Amino acid sequence: MSFTIIDGGGRIEKGYTETVETKVAELRSNLFLITWKEISGTTINQSINQSIKFKILKRNWFIPI
Numbered sequence: 001m002s003f004t005i006i007d008g009g010g011r012i013e014k015g016y017t018e019t020v021e022t023k024v025a026e027l028r029s030n031l032f033l034i035t036w037k038e039i040s041g042t043t044i045n046q047s048i049n050q051s052i053k054f055k056i057l058k059r060n061w062f063i064p065i
Contacts, residue, residue, distance in 0.1 A: 001036065011040045 002019040005012055020036040027033055027047075034046045050056065 011042070012038075 001022050002017060005014060005016045005018070007014060018039055020038060022034055022036045025033045030050050032048045032050075034048065035044060037043045
């Protein structure tokens with residue numbers, strides 16, 4: 001996955017683009033955990049709960065400080 005930093009909060013410069021390796025784990029039906037580590041040292045853990053029937057996608061981000 002590639003992304004561009006809009007506001008690095010002092011950790012990394014604005015406009016920096018990075019490509020990271022993601023890991024995806026299915027926790028249960030329609031619930032996934034996606035993780036990656038950025039060059040700044042920040043580890044992202046993102047849980048995604050999707051409901052195709054109701055066309056809903058919910059995301060939660062956990063960014064340790």
